[in-house]
Amino acid sequence: MADRLSEVRLGPYTTLRLGGPARAFAEARSQGELVEIVAEADRDGEPVLVLGGGSNLVVSDDGFDGLVVHVSSPGVEVSGEDGRVVVTAQAGEDWDALVARCVAEGWSGVECLSGIPGLVGSTPIQNVGAYGQDVSQTITGVRVYDRMTGETSDLTAAECGFAYRNSAFKEDPGRHVVLAVSYELERSELSGPVAYKELAAALGVELGERAPLGDVREAVLELRRGKGMVLDPDDPDTRSAGSFFTNPILSAEEAAGLELRAPAYPRWDMPGGSVKVPAAWLIENAGFPKGYERGAVRISTKHTLALTNPSGEASATELLALAREVRDGVEKKFGVLLVNEPIMVGISL
Incomplete structure (x- = not known):
């Protein structure tokens, strides 16, 4: 069984560099070890968070009150x-x-x-x-x-x-x-x-x-x-979780409603009459340009879909406040609700 550590800060294990400590932390270096660690925690009724590369994760400032299993099984x-x-x-x-x-x-x-x-x-x-x-x-x-x-x-x-x-x-x-x-x-x-x-x-x-x-x-x-989407320690725009919002897929009725508000909006026609709309266009045209800042967090200077922690010192609370501002602003202007792509741990949008 892998050794356990206590109070390991999770921020360094995520590309956003955000997140408080895990109550317990274990490294799973093989498929068998991964199963064994998770199965034992489940038997003991211990909350488990399986952590991979942390590139699509937003962890709360309070961290995770349970066992974080970091996957590092090769092959x-x-x-x-x-x-x-x-x-x-x-x-x-x-x-x-x-x-x-x-x-x-x-x-x-x-x-x-x-x-x-x-x-x-x-x-x-x-x-x-x-x-x-x-x-x-x-x-x-x-x-x-x-x-x-x-x-x-x-x-x-x-x-x-x-x-x-x-x-x-x-x-x-x-x-x-x-x-x-x-x-x-x-x-x-x-x-x-x-x-x-x-x-x-x-x-x-x-x-x-x-x-x-x-x-x-x-x-x-x-x-x-x-677009700041390749990890680079010298590029603060890459301290993100990639695209923070998915491109909305609208029904034919919803698309007609958006057309009334924005007749020339870009779109991709999808099967069944639905329409995919670029979230980046919605965000920029709702008044949130590249580089838009709120305290220690900002929209990437290269791509409107990425919310970043440029200094590495921001909090998850600040990031979520910016995400809500963007989401609500888009919904108010276009009637389209953006959905976050990253997985939230201990917090919700």
Whole structure:
């Protein structure tokens, strides 16, 4: 059993650098150790927070009154034939390092997800996506520990309930602990069809065309750097949780209501008549520009969707106050309620 520490401050384990102490803290260095630690805490009735890379997390200033289990289980296995490869990575693997390996090996399907901070274990929970790709397109299975049954099992992609930035894991956050994830990729030096206009322009290709994997990775990293979305200790804009709000998906009726308030609003038509609206546009046009400050926190100077802790000295309370101001301002002007993307621990928006 892993050693336990007491009163470990959680801020340094998150990209926002926010959060008070954990009453108890343990490091899980293997899949078996992760199951053992969580199972024992559950038997003892102890609250548990499973912590990965902390890139999509906002922890309260009071911290967590229970056991924080930090996932650091390594390991990658590769199998496959006939032009396909299945890459199974343990939950504690660094996500971008895995993407870099896939690109270097000529395994196509996750190259547009370059530069996203965090660990493999978080990718199915959020259905991590960017630049026209998301992990639900390649995940074939997720190995989990089911805290309700006390058993380890392998879930199919269909059982994961993937949706836009959502999954069955996010809907029922206390039930499953992700242990490993399998991705089925194509053996190819070319990317999947480029599905995002900004990326296509950066690559100099048409939408739907394919491009060399390395070129796609570098273009994505460059685009993300320009938005402060690649972790850099010298860039205060990267002290964030990435996109703080998801892009709203409106029903046809809701979209018609928004059109009355903003006739020229940008939109992406979705199946079933729904419409996706860029949250960044809503935020900026509600009066919250890049660099908008409130005390020690601010909107990123590079991307309106990121709320940042530029000095590293802000509090979670200050960050949530700014988030509420932005959310309420957008709702007042456009009648659209923004939903936070990061997971909240001990606080709510």
